Amino acid sequence: MAAMSTSFAEPPRTLVIACGALAREFLFLKERNGWDHMTITCLPAKLHNRPQLIPEAVREKIREMRAGYDRVLCLYGDCGTGGLLDQVLAEEGAERIAGAHCYEFFLGSPEFEALNDEDPATFYLTDYLVRHFETLIIKGLGLDRYPQLLETYFGNYNRVVFLSQIPDPVLLKKAEEAARRLGLPLVVRETGLGGIETFLATA
Amino acid sequence: MSNELDLNSLSDEELIEQMHDDLYDGLKDEIEEGVRILLQRGWQPYDVLTKSLVAGMKIVGEDFRDGILFVPEVLMSANAMKAGMAILRPLLAETGAPKIGKMIIGTVKGDIHDIGKNLVTMMMEGAGFEVIDIGINNPVENYLAAIEEHQPDIVGMSALLTTTMPYMKVVIDAMKEKGIRNDYIVLVGGAPLNEAFAESIGADAYCRDAAVAVETAKAFMARRQGSALAQRVA
Numbered sequence: 001m002a003a004m005s006t007s008f009a010e011p012p013r014t015l016v017i018a019c020g021a022l023a024r025e026f027l028f029l030k031e032r033n034g035w036d037h038m039t040i041t042c043l044p045a046k047l048h049n050r051p052q053l054i055p056e057a058v059r060e061k062i063r064e065m066r067a068g069y070d071r072v073l074c075l076y077g078d079c080g081t082g083g084l085l086d087q088v089l090a091e092e093g094a095e096r097i098a099g100a101h102c103y104e105f106f107l108g109s110p111e112f113e114a115l116n117d118e119d120p121a122t123f124y125l126t127d128y129l130v131r132h133f134e135t136l137i138i139k140g141l142g143l144d145r146y147p148q149l150l151e152t153y154f155g156n157y158n159r160v161v162f163l164s165q166i167p168d169p170v171l172l173k174k175a176e177e178a179a180r181r182l183g184l185p186l187v188v189r190e191t192g193l194g195g196i197e198t199f200l201a202t203a
Numbered sequence: 204m205s206n207e208l209d210l211n212s213l214s215d216e217e218l219i220e221q222m223h224d225d226l227y228d229g230l231k232d233e234i235e236e237g238v239r240i241l242l243q244r245g246w247q248p249y250d251v252l253t254k255s256l257v258a259g260m261k262i263v264g265e266d267f268r269d270g271i272l273f274v275p276e277v278l279m280s281a282n283a284m285k286a287g288m289a290i291l292r293p294l295l296a297e298t299g300a301p302k303i304g305k306m307i308i309g310t311v312k313g314d315i316h317d318i319g320k321n322l323v324t325m326m327m328e329g330a331g332f333e334v335i336d337i338g339i340n341n342p343v344e345n346y347l348a349a350i351e352e353h354q355p356d357i358v359g360m361s362a363l364l365t366t367t368m369p370y371m372k373v374v375i376d377a378m379k380e381k382g383i384r385n386d387y388i389v390l391v392g393g394a395p396l397n398e399a400f401a402e403s404i405g406a407d408a409y410c411r412d413a414a415v416a417v418e419t420a421k422a423f424m425a426r427r428q429g430s431a432l433a434q435r436v437a
Contacts, residue, residue: 051394078365082395100366116366120340121315142275146229149278156315156339 011037013068016200017061017094018075020045021128022102025165026075029197038200041065045128049140051080055088062092073203075196077101097199102126105199106163106191115189121158123184125175127165133178154182161187210236215244219255226259227266229279231286238287248294249301256287257329264326264414274318281322288328301331304424307349308359309337311370316363319393319413323359326413327420332357343370343377350378355387356427357420360406362393372404379405388423392416 018026020042030038043061047054054076062072074089074096089096099105103124104112116122129136138144141153160182162175167190179186210233213221218237225233234256241251263280266272272280306327310317317339324334337349350358358378362368371391378384384405391401392410401409407423410416 078395080363080365080395082365082368082397082400084397100364116313120313142273142278146275146279148282149275152278152282152318156317 011035012070014038014200015062015065015069015072016040016075017058017065017072018042019048019079019102021126022075022196024128025193025196026200028166029193029200033197033201035200039069045136046140048079052084054079054081055084058085058094059088059092062094071095071203073097073200075199077105095203097196099195103163105195106165106193107189108195115161119158121156123154123157123160123182125160125162125178127163127168127171130162130171130175130178133174137178138181150183154184157182157184159187160184161189164188164190165193210240215241215246219258222255223259223262226256226280226283227263227272229276229283231283234283234287235290238290242290242294247300248291248298252288252291252295252300252329256284256291257326260284260326260329261414264412268412268414277322278318281325284329285325288325292328302333303331303421304356305333305335305353306357306359306420307335307337307346307353307355308361309341309345309349310339310361310363311367311374312340312342313370314362314364314367315339316393317361319363320359320361322413323361323392323410323416326417330417330421332420343374346374347377347381350383350387356424357388357390359416360389360391362391362396365395368393368395368400369404371406375405388420388427390416390419390423 014037016026016038018040023040023042026040029035041061043057047057058074058076066072072092072094074094076085076096077099078085079101085096097105099109103126106126107115141149143150160179164171172188175188176186208221210218210221218240222234222237225237237255238251241255242248260280263272263277267277308320308324310320320336324336327334335349335353335355337345346358360371360374362371375384375389378387389406390408390410391406396409398409408419410419
């Protein structure tokens, strides 16, 4: 475990290791709350394409960056690592935000569970995914080269739910266009950043 | 690409090699044509399946595992193979192609992801298994009903989400409760799974991809049916 700061007046120097998809949201909160004691370092969001790589990538980042910090916090959900990320974090003495993935920690577990129970055939978008929809979804899934794969990827979904962190009419329009391209109806839920903010403020 | 190539002009060996390339490139029409040409030349459907389609997908699977091919390309190859298999399927039954065993497979309750499951289904069929696909979002009752109706050798479960994979234990526990767990081989797969998880829930094996699923299934069937089968499938 990192040594605690000896000055109780100062907050602990905190290294935040985050998925790249959360960088903008963290910086928004850092500025709004004056969290000068927190520094973020990110791992590429594309690691989600191969979640088995996330745990060791996080471990490497912790070891590379932790010197000079009192503690390490992690903005990743389990993210498909099947508990292996939690194992690494326990071994490295770091703590992560609760939740299986960012959809859950944006919405909060009870609300995410209710939304999912309502219809598990839901494709979720966040601010980040809407912003990078063309790159991550269309090009990332090869739908630009093979549009005939749309049914393969999305044929089992009934709807798109856009989880909006920072309300933005431009992003909303993009989300509407994204849903249209997927051939699915759009539902919008404003989540804010309370989940992340509470975790970082109270961990 | 074989757009300008007359497949009919190729020898059997050349055609097989071309079909491997066409499968790799996800060229559905060319694969269908190649299958038809080989059948017209008197090839046994089982040999067309194994030498052109299964062998071709093996190359695709290896390059995917090595990070050379990615999901979109694998799916296009799979679509091409499926198209070829659609032609062969009725003929395989007619010509008494060897059947190694029977599997039921489905994605568990709460999970609608089926790309991996569909790839496993296709590769298991290609390997000589009869596969009954019970689809997505399956509660335990669906698995039990399928087991009762089809009496498979293998029960396959798939999940893509950390939140749905625990449901596999619900199914296995239900099988134990009914006293039927040991009558079936239980194979599990999906991105968030691993061997430790499979062991913890009482599955027989975790299969990290479709190719491993086929080899694992064959190995378990061989163990089940003794050395005679092991010689036949080798």
